[in-house]
Every structure is written in C-alpha cells, then in structure tokens.
Amino acid sequence: MSESNCILDTRALTMDFGGLRAVDAMNLKVCEGEIVALIGPNGAGKTTFFNCVTGMLKPSLGTIVITMPDGQEKEIQGKRPNVVTNYGLARTFQNIRLFQNLTVLENVMIGRHTRMKAGILGAVLRNKATKEEEERVIYESYEYLKKLHLEQHVNELAKNLPYGAQRRLEIARAMATEPFLLLLDEPAAGMNPQETRELDNLIVKIRDTEKITILLIEHDMNLVMSLSERIYVMDYGKLIAQGTPEEIKHHPEVIKAYLGEEVDA
C-alpha cells in the first residue's frame, strides 16, 4: 500500500444535500491491483460516495485525485460522468440500469462508445475507417461477452435476460469502456448463493487477467470477506474503520454500527 501506486485518492470528500451531510470528509485510497470493499449500513452514504467519484454528483468539498496508468495525475471532482468514464473509471449500478430494449451485444457496444471516433460524417459517409471501426467494435464487444459467459445471449434483448446475467452484462458493459478502476455498486444484490460464488470468482478473474482494480460496495459479508483485501466502513457519511477483513470483523466501531451498542445494565 505504498503511496506511489495509489490510483484513486479522495481527500476530505464531502457531499451535502441541503442540510444533510451524506458524505462527511471521506478519505479513501485504492491502489493498483487491489480489490477494495466499501461497506456500511443502509443509508451510510456509500452510493453517494460512488456518485461523487464517477461524476454523477458534484461534491460540495474535497478533492478526488486519480492516477492514470500512464502516471498522469488528475483531479476529477465535479467533472461530468462521460469525462470521468473517458479517463478510465467505470461503474455499475445498484438497481440494474441496462439499456433494456437493446440487444446484449449492443449494450456492450455502447460501452465502447468512448473508445470510438466516428462522428456524424463518418456515420453518413460510412468510409473505410468507420466501417473497420464498426467491425472491430462488434468483434471486441463479443469478446467481452465471452469473458462474462454471456455469448449465448448475444442477440437477446437485455430485459429478457435472467437476473444474474443482467448483473454480469452490467459488468461487461462497464469493462467495455476499458477502465483501470471498476466501481461495482452491490454486484451481488439479489443473487442466490451459487451465483454469488460465481461472481466471486469472476471478480478475481477480472482483476487478475484484465488488470482492472476493483472498488465495490456490497452487503453480502461472505463475499466481502473472501474477496476484498482491504475494507472501508462507512456510517452516517463518516469513515469509521478501515483495514483487512480480519481487523474489520473485530473492530468495535463496526460491530456497534451493525449490531448496535451493548447496554450495560
């Protein structure tokens, strides 16, 4: 956890909604090649934190610094989501947000959008470069589907997929933007134990073979404990603990946040 390969660094990130402080001076670091989990009770501000990092919300205070794979450092707080995605941060959503009436392949092809160039003229003239790009994108998108075992669904509409496959498609779509950091918002929500186990393997595989660093929000403690190398715990917008899964399990603050305080008689 050396300073040099830290790729996401939020410093005193704060988000206010009127008088409500949803995220309060969050300091969070993610290093290259890690799997980091962000946990906390419902309403702790985890998703708001994600929204700030990915540009969906403009944080009230604080800075977010990313280090791109080429070593360039960038402050991204308040940047629009498409810009953030372009830098190489991709995310999935807590409540699945697929393009329902598009096919599975097209969903992933849209993920390739930022890595494509064709504009209006390209679309209208359909010159050689555009045609080649289009063919390449179809091929690449199919490869992403294969990695997530979705190739048998290629031409199905996204809304007709089984639930687990929809979750995987969201990950495939996010991966298609070629991120160096993937933010997963409750990827295992609504999955059965077997699907969760498969997801566990899949996330490790993405990290190992694709070299994508992963930051995830999750409520399934088994998954969090087996998967993540470091855990951050939030409650009421504040960071209350951080450390390895072992440390977190026995951290008094965490136990208090989840189970409540013991009352001395």
Next chain:
Amino acid sequence: MSNVSTEIKPTSFLSFKELKKSLFTAVWFMILTLPIMVIKVNTIENTVEWHWNRMVFVGLLIFFGSWGWRYLLARREMGPRPRKAESERKRFNLTAILMERKQVRTPTIIILAVMVIVFPFISSMYQTNIMITALNYIILGLGLNIVIGLGGMLHLGYIAFYAVGAYSYALLNYHFGVSFWLALPIGAGLSAIFGILLAIPVLRLRGDYLAIVTLGFGEIVRIILENWNDFSFGPSGIANIPRPGLFGIDFSLPQVTTFIYFIMIGLVVFTIFLMIRLENSRLGRAWVAMREDEVASRAMGIDIRKNKLTAFSLGAVWAGMAGVVFASKTTFINPASFTIWESVMVLSIVVLGGMGSIIGIIIAALIMILLPEYLRAFSEFRMLLFGFLLVAMMVFRPGGLVPAKRKVYTFPQEEAGNE
C-alpha cells in the same frame, strides 16, 4: 380471459356465454342512448316521435362491436404465440421476408421503384399533389423520428422547423431572388441552427417538461410569424413563391407538379438512406442509449449535451428541407400552415408507425395523409373514423404498425457452439 394459457379459438367466442355478454352490453347501450337516439321532440307539431329503428341499429352495432373488441383483446391477452408456432409465424411475416431474403428483396424494390416512377404519369395532377403531401410528411416523420424515436425526447414543436424552412425560402426569394436549389441547403441549415437554439435551453429537461417547452417553442415561432408584419408579412402570408426550376426550362403546371413529385421522391430516398446509416452507427446507438437510460448512458461515456444537440439539429434539417419544398409546391405560405395541429400530425405518424421504425413511419405517413383524402366521401365521419383508428391501434398494436427491431449480428462461434 383471466386464464391466459388456454387457446382462444374463434369458435369459443361463439359460445352462449360470450354472446350473452355482448347481448347484455348491447341492451345496456340501447337503454343509455334511448333519450338521444330514439326520442325526438318535433317542436313544430309539438309531438314526440319515437325512432325505434335507430334503437335496433345501435343494438346491432354495439352487439357486434363489443363482440369483436373482446375477441381482439383476448387474442392480445394471449401474448406472443407459443414457441412452436415461431417458424410458422415467420412465414407470414411479410416485412421480414421482404427485407431479409435477397431474391425476394431485389424484385420487390424494382417493382416498387417502377410503381413510384410511373405513378405521376398515370394518375391525375390532383392525386400527384396528394402524393407530394404524403411524401412531405414521410420526410417530416423520419426527421422527427431522430428526436422522438431514437433520442426519446418528446418534441411537440417540430413544425416550427418546417416553418423556418418554408419562410427561409419564401423570404430569401422575395428579397434576394434566391432559387429553390440554393434555398434547399440554406433552409436546412437555418433549421439546424434553430434546432440548436431550442436544444440549448432544454438540455436539462426530460419527459413532460421537455414536451411543454418544445410546445411553447413551436407556438412562439408561429406567433412571431403572425405578428411581425415587417418581417414575415403577418397572417396575409407570402404569395407568388416560384416553383422549382431546372436550367431555366419552362414547365407547365402539370409538368412542374410531376417535377416536384420526383424531387420529393429523391429527397425521401436520400432521407431513408441516411436514416438507415445513422441508425446503426456510433451516433445512432448513443441516441438510443440516451432514450433507454440517460443516467446509464452518461456513465458509459456518452456526452448527453452533444447527443441532444445533434439529435435536435439533425432532426430539424429534414423539417427545413420539407419546408422549402412545401413553400415551392403551394407557392403561398402563411402562419396558418404551421399550427400545433401539424406537429401533432407528425407526432402521430411517428407513434402510429412505430418509434424508430423507418418502414413503419413511411406506411403510417401514407395512411395518415392518403386515408383522409380518400375518405372525403364520408367527410362527416372522417375524423371519427380517424380517431377510432388511432385508439384501436394503440390498444392492439402499442408498438406501432411495424415495431422497430434491433439489428441481429451473427458470429460463427455462436452457431457452432449452440447447435
């Protein structure tokens, strides 16, 4: 009807139960309409007349009407037919056959092209004129399809761009003698600029709010044209707009009508060609993504602002071109041609045809424009039939006449792995 899985055959609808239901509905309507249909007070002779025969008509109409309505609804309830019938269904899917099989497609296109070319020479000028109007609405429908069908933004002021196109030709010609052919790109360009002007304030709006703003925009343009006399000559409009010429050849009126017809055919073909290309391009996919989920498409790296600007301006281009042709065809324009009703008309064409479906919109435009013309014989019931058609369409085919289909991609590995 509650049991969806059971096969509903036409014969089961002849059962006593179903007939009893219809009979009951018919009797109920006969009682309901009794005071307005049957009893008539003759004010001259101060007597009450009883038109019992009308009651019989109402009864019969409602009886068969309700029976048919419930039959169709029940068929809809069944939903898509079971898997076994899939291959069967494909055989009867005309559009699929026409578009997918090469040996069928080429002759179909040739026959269609011949019909289109021969049409103005075998029909009267009146009919050619109607056809020009219909073609004009095809272009408008396809243009609006970019904004509504692909971009998913409810745009109720589309006709304003049509007005911009028409007025730019009329005014440029009046003041500077600009010819039709020069005005066509200028009108399209000006419309595109207006499209951007409208898009800037509505960038952050969605759904109902967007609809209201665009509605207001359409009305603003019309009201300006109506009241700014020095600029647009107000409600009296601009007359004597020249028809399109060709290297200074003098056309007679029927000849120039035929000429405009072919210009329109050219424009329609050009539009369809571009639409097909746009639809499956990076840009087209970005529009559809925005329609499906704006938040997710932003997260996927799509620049929503740019996306909306291109959708509005590109959509306006076609309205501008159609407007120029409209001005040259009628030779007279005034603000009364660009009312909200026209916007609604184009909107209904897009919705009726199927959002995002090119073939659907073409068919819908032809139906919407040609049907009222040929229904002139029943002129009193024209709008009634028209309204009924729209309601029935939305109940039985909510996806439109020809619902849009997503492109299917094939991969060699997939077929090998699956079979």
